Amino acid sequence: MTGPARPCRRWVTLVTAALVATGCGGQGEPGGPTRLVVFAAASLTEAFEALASDFEAAHPGVVVDLHLAGTPTLVFQLREGARAGSVAADVVATADDASMRDLVEAGMVLRPVVFARNRLAIAVPPGNPAGVGGVADLGRPGLRVALADPAVPAGRYTEEVLARAGVEVHRPSREPSVKAVATRIELGEADAGVVYVTDVRAARGRLEAVAIPGAGVVARYPIAVTAGTEQRQAAEAFVAFVRSASGQEVLAGAGFLASAGEPVPG
Amino acid sequence: MRSPRSALALGLALPGAALLGLPLVALVWKAPWSRAVELLAEPGALTALRLSLVSSMVAAALTVVLGLPLAWVQARVAYRGSGLVRALITLPIVLPPVSGGVALLLAFGRRGLVGQWLDRGLGLGLPFTPAGVVLAQTFVALPFLVLTTEAGLRALDTRLEHAARTLGASRAEVFRRVTLPLLAPSLAAGAALSWARALGEFGATITFAGNVAGRTQTLPLAVFLALQGDPESAVVLSLVLVAVSVAVLVGLRRHWAPGLVR
Amino acid sequence: MTAGLSAAVGARVGELRLDVALDALPGEVVAVVGPNGAGKSSLLRALAGLVPLCAGRVVMGDTVLEDAATGHRLAPERRPVGVAFQDRLLFPHLSALDNVAFGLRCRGVRRAEARRRAAEWLDRLGVGHRAVSRPATLSGGEAQRVALARALAVEPALLLLDEPLSALDVEARAALRRELRPLMAGAGVAVLVTHDPLEAMTLAGRLVVLEHGRVVQHGTPREVAERPRSPWVAELVGVNLLAGQGRDGGVELAEGGWLAAPGAGRGQVLAVVHPRAVAVHRRPPEGSPRNVWTGRAEAVELLGDRARVRVALDGRPPLVAEVTPAAVTDLALDDGGEVWVTVKATEVRVFPA
Numbered sequence: 071m072t073g074p075a076r077p078c079r080r081w082v083t084l085v086t087a088a089l090v091a092t093g094c095g096g097q098g099e100p101g102g103p104t105r106l107v108v109f110a111a112a113s114l115t116e117a118f119e120a121l122a123s124d125f126e127a128a129h130p131g132v133v134v135d136l137h138l139a140g141t142p143t144l145v146f147q148l149r150e151g152a153r154a155g156s157v158a159a160d161v162v163a164t165a166d167d168a169s170m171r172d173l174v175e176a177g178m179v180l181r182p183v184v185f186a187r188n189r190l191a192i193a194v195p196p197g198n199p200a201g202v203g204g205v206a207d208l209g210r211p212g213l214r215v216a217l218a219d220p221a222v223p224a225g226r227y228t229e230e231v232l233a234r235a236g237v238e239v240h241r242p243s244r245e246p247s248v249k250a251v252a253t254r255i256e257l258g259e260a261d262a263g264v265v266y267v268t269d270v271r272a273a274r275g276r277l278e279a280v281a282i283p284g285a286g287v288v289a290r291y292p293i294a295v296t297a298g299t300e301q302r303q304a305a306e307a308f309v310a311f312v313r314s315a316s317g318q319e320v321l322a323g324a325g326f327l328a329s330a331g332e333p334v335p336g
Numbered sequence: 337m338r339s340p341r342s343a344l345a346l347g348l349a350l351p352g353a354a355l356l357g358l359p360l361v362a363l364v365w366k367a368p369w370s371r372a373v374e375l376l377a378e379p380g381a382l383t384a385l386r387l388s389l390v391s392s393m394v395a396a397a398l399t400v401v402l403g404l405p406l407a408w409v410q411a412r413v414a415y416r417g418s419g420l421v422r423a424l425i426t427l428p429i430v431l432p433p434v435s436g437g438v439a440l441l442l443a444f445g446r447r448g449l450v451g452q453w454l455d456r457g458l459g460l461g462l463p464f465t466p467a468g469v470v471l472a473q474t475f476v477a478l479p480f481l482v483l484t485t486e487a488g489l490r491a492l493d494t495r496l497e498h499a500a501r502t503l504g505a506s507r508a509e510v511f512r513r514v515t516l517p518l519l520a521p522s523l524a525a526g527a528a529l530s531w532a533r534a535l536g537e538f539g540a541t542i543t544f545a546g547n548v549a550g551r552t553q554t555l556p557l558a559v560f561l562a563l564q565g566d567p568e569s570a571v572v573l574s575l576v577l578v579a580v581s582v583a584v585l586v587g588l589r590r591h592w593a594p595g596l597v598r
Numbered sequence: 599m600t601a602g603l604s605a606a607v608g609a610r611v612g613e614l615r616l617d618v619a620l621d622a623l624p625g626e627v628v629a630v631v632g633p634n635g636a637g638k639s640s641l642l643r644a645l646a647g648l649v650p651l652c653a654g655r656v657v658m659g660d661t662v663l664e665d666a667a668t669g670h671r672l673a674p675e676r677r678p679v680g681v682a683f684q685d686r687l688l689f690p691h692l693s694a695l696d697n698v699a700f701g702l703r704c705r706g707v708r709r710a711e712a713r714r715r716a717a718e719w720l721d722r723l724g725v726g727h728r729a730v731s732r733p734a735t736l737s738g739g740e741a742q743r744v745a746l747a748r749a750l751a752v753e754p755a756l757l758l759l760d761e762p763l764s765a766l767d768v769e770a771r772a773a774l775r776r777e778l779r780p781l782m783a784g785a786g787v788a789v790l791v792t793h794d795p796l797e798a799m800t801l802a803g804r805l806v807v808l809e810h811g812r813v814v815q816h817g818t819p820r821e822v823a824e825r826p827r828s829p830w831v832a833e834l835v836g837v838n839l840l841a842g843q844g845r846d847g848g849v850e851l852a853e854g855g856w857l858a859a860p861g862a863g864r865g866q867v868l869a870v871v872h873p874r875a876v877a878v879h880r881r882p883p884e885g886s887p888r889n890v891w892t893g894r895a896e897a898v899e900l901l902g903d904r905a906r907v908r909v910a911l912d913g914r915p916p917l918v919a920e921v922t923p924a925a926v927t928d929l930a931l932d933d934g935g936e937v938w939v940t941v942k943a944t945e946v947r948v949f950p951a
Contacts, residue, residue, distance in 0.1 A: 501673070518691055
C-alpha cells in the first residue's frame with residue numbers, strides 16, 4: 071500500500087470501531103451493563119427516579135433508563151414500537167387500570183399488578199391567594215383554573231370528582247399532563263388546579279394542597295413486565311423491588327397510598 | 337423531448353419535493369374518511385378552527401402594524417446598533433417556540449416583568465385569554481413580515497420618491513402614493529408568510545396562553561391533545577389545517593407571489 | 599427685481615465641488631452642457647432641492663428657494679419646479695395618464711380635472727393614444743414623451759430637463775426636438791442639460807458650459823461656437839481649437855509648431871480653425887500656402903454628405919479636416935500613408951484666451 075493510503079486505512083478502522091461500539095448497546099452483551107427501559111406515568115416522576123437509583127445501587131451492572139410521560143403517550147409509543155417489531159420498554163407503569171387493560175388485550179404486557187394508589191387534591195399557590203376552600207369553589211366565575219386534559223388518567227379522575235360534586239369549572243386550561251397543571255399553578259398563571267397529592271408533595275412548598283373531602287376518587291397504578299422484553303430477569307426484579315417493602319417505603323415517602331398488590335381486574 | 341439538462345435538474349429537485357410532498361400524501365391517504373364528518377362536527381373542532389383563523393388574522397395584521405416601521409428603520413435609517421436589532425428580529429425564528437413561550441411568560445405572565453403591572457394595575461391578564469394567543473402568534477410571526485418588507489424596501493428605487501417630491505408630493509404623500517403601492521407585493525408576501533406561521537403556531541401558544549377550550553385552544557393545540565386520546569381525530573384536524581392554509585395561500589397567490597401567477 | 603431665476607449654487611456632491619452662478623429671465627431656455635461628470639445633473643438636482651447647498655442662494659421670481667447663509671430651505675415639493683429626469687423615472691404602478699396627472703393631484707387639482715389636463719398634455723406630446731398604458735409597456739421614445747408631459751403638466755415656473763432626448767434614436771430625437779420648442783416657450787424659465795450640441799444650439803437661447811463643477815464659458819450658442827474656450831467646447835461645436843502664444847503674423851502653439859495667422863495679437867491666445875479650412879493633399883501642394891504640414895491620416899468618419907478626417911501631424915497638434923466622401927476614396931486616405939495638410943492663414947481666427 072502506498073504512503074497516503076495507509077493513514078486513510080487507519081481512519082476507516084477507527085471510525086468503524088467507533089460505530090460498532092456505539093451501535094451495540096449494553097443490551098444483552100456479555101461484559102456490558104444491562105439496560106432496563108422503564109416507562110412510567112408522569113405522576114410517578116419523583117418516586118420512580120428514587121426507585122431507579124435505589125435499584126441500580128442494589129443491582130450493580132444494571133442501568134435503569136427511565137422514560138416519563140403522560141400515560142397515553144407511553145401506550146402510543148409501546149404500540150408503535152410493537153408495529154415496528156421492536157420492544158420499546160421492558161417495564162411499564164401506568165396511572166390507570168384502563169390503559170393497562172388495553173395493553174393486556176393487545177398482548178403486550180404480562181400479569182399487571184397494582185403497586186400504589188394516589189388521591190387527587192386541589193393545588194393552590196402558597197398562601198392560597200384566591201381563597202379556594204373546596205371543590206365547590208372551583209366553579210367560581212373569574213377563577214383561573216388549570217386541569218389535566220381528559221386524555222390523561224388524571225384528567226379523567228378530575229372529571230369524576232367534579233361530576234360527583236356537581237361542579238362546573240368556568241373555562242379551565244386543559245393541560246397535557248398533570249405535571250403541566252402543577253407548573254401552571256406554580257408560575258402563578260392559575261389560581262387553582264386539581265393534581266395528585268403526590269404532585270403537591272413533590273413541589274416542596276411551591277404548592278399548597280386543599281383536601282378533597284369524602285372518599286374521593288382513588289387512582290390506581292398498575293405495573294407490568296412487557297411481553298417482548300429481552301431482560302425478563304432484570305424486569306421482573308425491578309417489579310418485585312417496586313412491590314417490596316423498601317420500594318413501598320419510597321412510594322409512601324412521595325405521598326402514594328399503599329395498595330394491596332391486587333392484580334388488575336380483567 | 338426534454339433536454340438531458342432539464343431532466344437532470346428535475347432529478348435533483350425530486351428529493352426536496354418528495355420530502356415536502358410525502359407527509360402530505362400520507363396524511364390524505366391514511367385519513368379516516370369514514371369518520372371525518374363526525375370528528376369535524378364535534379363542537380371543539382369547529383371552535384378551535386374559528387379561534388385559529390381569527391387569532392392568526394389579527395396576529396398577521398399586528399405584525400404589519402408593528403413590523404412596517406421596524407422594516408423602514410432597518411432599510412432606510414443608518415444607526416448604530418442596527419446589526420443588533422437585526423439579530424433581535426431574527427430571534428423568534430431561531431428560538432424554539434416553547435422557549436419563546438417561556439420567555440413570553442416571564443415578560444407578560446401574571447408575575448412577569450411587564451405582566452405583573454398589567455395584572456395588578458389593570459386586572460389585565462394575557463395568559464388564558466385570546467389576546468394571549470394573539471401575542472404569542474405575533475411574536476413568532478413578526479420576523480417574517482419584517483424581513484420580507486425590509487428586502488422590498490431596499491429593492492425600491494428611491495429616485496422614484498425624489499421624482500414624486502419634485503412633482504409636489506409631501507413626504508407623507510410620497511409614502512402613500514408611491515412607496516406603499518410599490519411596496520405592496522413584498523408587504524403582501526410578508527403578511528401571507530406571517531399569517532401562515534401564526535396559524536401553525538403551537539409551542540409558544542400552549543406554553544404562554546394555555547389550553548382553554550374556546551378561548552386559547554387553537555387548532556394545533558387541539559391536534560396535539562387529540563393525539564393523546566384519539567389519534568384519528570388528530571389526523572382529521574391536521575388535514576383541516578392543511579386545507580385551510582392551502583386554500584388561503586393559493587387563493588391569494590396573485591397578491592403575495594405575483595411571479596408565480598401566469 | 600427680475601422675475602426670473604437667480605442662482606448661485608455652491609454644493610458638494612460626492613467628490614465634486616459645484617460652484618455655479620446661473621441667471622435666466624422668464625421665457626429663457628438655458629442649456630447646461632459639459633463633459634461627463636461635470637456636475638450638470640447635480641446642478642439640476644440642487645435647483646430642484648434634492649441636493650442641499652453649502653453656499654449660495656437660489657431665488658425664483660420673488661421666492662427665495664434656498665439660502666445657505668440663513669439656512670432657509672424650501673423642500674422640493676414646495677418649489678415651483680417641474681423635472682424630467684434622465685432615466686424618466688415614471689411611476690411603474692400608474693398608467694401614463696395617472697403619471698402625468700400625479701403632479702396636478704399633489705397640487706390639489708381634483709382627479710377628473712387632473713386627468714383631463716393630463717390627457718391634453720399627452721396629446722400635445724403625441725402619446726395621447728397610450729394614456730392607459732403602464733410605463734413598462736411603453737417604448738423608450740413614448741416613455742420619454744410621457745416624462746416630459748409629466749414635468750410640463752404642472753406648468754412650473756422653473757422647468758428642469760435632464761437629457762430629455764438622450765434615450766431616443768437620431769430621427770426620434772429630431773422629431774421631438776422640433777415639437778419641444780413651442781412647448782417650452784412658456785412663461786417660465788427652462789434649464790436644459792444635454793450633451794448633444796444640436797439640442798443645445800437649437801433649443802437654447804443661452805449656453806452655460808460646465809467642467810469639473812465650474813462654469814468655463816457662457817453666452818449665446820453663436821458666441822460659444824465662434825469662440826470656444828476649451829477643447830471640449832470646440833469638440834462640441836466641431837472646430838479645431840489650438841492654444842498658444844500670439845506673435846506678429848501668427849501663433850506659437852503650446853503643443854509645438856507655428857501657425858501663420860494675420861492679426862494675431864500678443865499674449866495668450868486661442869486659434870480656431872474650421873475643418874472646412876483644412877485641405878488634405880497626397881502630394882506636396884503647389885502654390886505657396888503659409889501653413890503646410892505633413893502627417894498621417896488617422897481616423898475617417900463619414901457623416902452623410904461629408905467626411906471628417908483626423909490627421910496626426912509631425913511635431914504639432916493634430917487637426918480635423920472636412921472633405922467630401924469622394925475625396926476620401928480618391929486620395930485613398932484610409933491607407934495610412936503620408937499626406938500634406940494646408941490651412942489658409944486668412945481662415946484662422948485668433949482671439950485672446
